[in-house]
Amino acid sequence: MNERIPKTYDPASTERKWLSLSSKKKRISRPQGKPFSMTIPPPNITGRLHMGHALNITLQDVVARFRKMEGQDVLWIPGTDHAGIATQNVVERQLSKEGIALRSLTREEFVSRVWEWKDSIKSGILDQITRLGASLSWEHERFTMDAGFSRAVTEVFVRLYREGFLYRGERMIHWCPRCLTALSDVEVSYVEKNGTLYYVRYGESPGRDQGLVVATTRPETIFADQALAVNPEDARYQGWIGRKVFIPLIQREIPVIADSAVDPVFGTGVLKITPSHSMADWEIASRHGLPPFEIIDREGRMNEKAGPLKGLTREDAREKMVEELSARGFMEKEESSPSSLGVCYRCQTVIEPALSLQWFIRMKELAGPAIDAVRNGEIRFFPDGWKNTYYDWLENIRDWCVSRQIWWGHPIPAWHCESCRETVVDLSKPDRCPRCQSEKLLADPDVLDTWFSSALWPFVTLGWPEDTPDLQRFYPTSLLVTGFDILFFWVARMVMMGYHFTGKAPFRDVYIHALVRDQFGQKMTKSKGNVVDPLEIMDRYGTDAFRMTLVHMASPGRDIRLSTERVEGFRNFVSKIWNAFRYVERFAPGETRIPEVDERSLQGPANQWIMASLSKAVADMRRYFALYRFDEAANTLYHFTWHLYCDWFIEASKSVLDRPDDDPEKKETVRVLRFTGSVLLRMAHPVMPFVTGELWEILYSGEAPLEEQTFPDFPESSSKISGAVREFEAMMALVGDVRQMRSQLKITPTLEIQGELAVGHGARERYERHLAFLSRMARISLASLREGDVESRSGIRIPFADGALLLNLDGVVNLVDEEKRLTRELEKLNQKRASILARLKSREFREKAPPDVIEKDERLLEESGEEVQGLDSALAQVRRMIEKEGGH
């Protein structure tokens, strides 16, 4: 029967079809439209699609499609990030599988291996992103290591250097002994560990006599101590300041100094100072002129200065020290204590603070405009609360270590003169040293932090440093959608770089979404084994259902707990839509156009009502999209589609569509069904592009493709309509009452009840048109419509504002049950009335509450009074019937 629409929706084949048609097709540019631009947060080229990407891309795609349907000129730039450390790790592992040691290759050989690897990964993350239906502007795809990007990075570095924002110096940095590179502050994450606090005695003589007891978590660094420190205010240790003590186990003497950074209540109030292996100690040491003393090498092993510990790993060295100290009587006690441990965010290896020669960017001055931009509203955060976190970080910003000791990345454009030690920074290698004219210039060995290039993403992808037409038209970008986890890594740095190099914000709005967790609220991690693969979900439930799930659950500031039951629910929703259109199709087979519908001339009550409801739903969706309330927009769509369109409108239409084809209301209803259907598809399209695209192609092939349609927009409903809508809603409520009664009195749904509608004088004409609807929806056979004389009619009575429905339930229903039911209803109603009445009686309420609130209460009281009357007479009627029956 439904030749055009198959019985069930098959997401897999539909998606395959649409992806093969539309994937990576050219962007439709709309020169007359308002420009709207986004850049995706570039995923690592090593990455595989995970839930975070899926959420991120889906939300952007919803916005992109919505804006396109508003006629805007949408540019949404895809791309990937070269992910220095991660990529180097991947290729290194591959090499070692082939039995090739990294060091056996030259740097150039290694880098070309990485490029080979990059070209070889076919089903890369961007391909996986297309599975989501992402309507990206593919011809704008960029890579942070492509030629243009690399030139821009060099340009930025040189400019920053010349402006004095870049310097090279020896500082304490975070060192990853596995990745063998420096990391910036934000690349260290902290994990809570149950550590041990060791109380170690430092004697006044090399033996274990009188001395100071130090509480430390790192006994393996004891041989690198340069002092002990106490708080200058600490009464206990006043006499010790300026004296000397011996490092346990060896004969080295160190001073006792006073520094206010020492917390007197922690441990014993005595701190050992290890300048080379602790950030905090380094600061104290520099205040007191203590020299560095390194005993741990770059791979995390103890060096020759560590004496007996030489060659051991940090862990083994600690164990050995603890043994020795205990054996020789220097260990006072051990006490377990929680401590946070810094680990590499890429490989989880414990970070070693180390003194090292690195490149840094001075951040303070760059942070100023970035703070101002948010403060004065030039950049807006959604949700707004994130700006506090943002300010906090920028206001306390520290210099950014941007050099990395790896091979894959943007080389630092600096050369060091072998003769005079001069450093030259330039766009390309200079011929000779500008200071001593030597030609012996060595390229700086380091590469730049990947985030250095990512920070330039919004403007470099648009062509900077050239002043391209794209840059002029699409910069600043309109919206950035990202996760809060890279607020500092990426967002804040883009703002700083954006203002510094373009004088403008890189984006207007920042939408920050939450984390996708598992159904129990746990973070998805490989080690927990609770990772859900988005591709599998899409295979199983369809992409539209998956997208709808993510969008619906994207409430601001709240993590998403993804459960397959949820996705299943939305798969059902997609299926519901599909079936609704199969119904529509049945009554207008072969149609290809959208019919004209003039809301003001509509006659059918259901038609008037659905148009009004639709216009409200559309307005709500528009409002929610503007506020980035994706969850509410999805909710509106869901509710309208399922509960209004399917549950009421389609059902109501059945009472009209069984009439002869030339019935005017039938004709109107078919037109409205097809029209509202077309609107529904347009509304749903940004969230569910596949199923809507497919249905549109089948049902509205005479129109332009759905992607080129505009998002619906309706004028406010007229007041004439709103009166009709209220009346129809009263009829819906009446249907609800009958159904409720039927269910409570256990009347089987298949039984058609005989009945009649009795309405007040003059209301006959108005209610005549609702008879078919009431009949069908409440499953009653309405023999007649009576005007006036409502009270005297017999039968079970379901009251409503203008009259009552009278049902003949002789022999079907236990009248005593009905009496009980009515009594219960009446009780509930009276309870409600009592609270309103109490409020209205209160003098204070009458004096102080606003008039509209009082009015509303009065209206409520009056209406419920009518309801009580209706129920009362229904009850009286039932009682009379009981009596009569009893009399038989």
Next chain:
RNA sequence: AGGCGGAUAGCUCAGUCGGUAGAGCACAGCUCUUACACAGCUGUUGUCGCGGGUUCGAUCCCCGCUCCGCCUACCA
């Protein structure tokens, strides 16, 4: 230590610019009624975390507290 967010029906979450609390899922009963059993109809459940305050009225605003999550910080 500081900051942020959360605490609402069995579960997951909306919401109320302060005026009788609402969805989905789950559960129960009934139903193959012109698309849909991936469905329809009906129903049940809430001291809106605890204690104060402001107010005619607080689940919503203010203060304090408890628990949970996250972020930041040089707790050795």
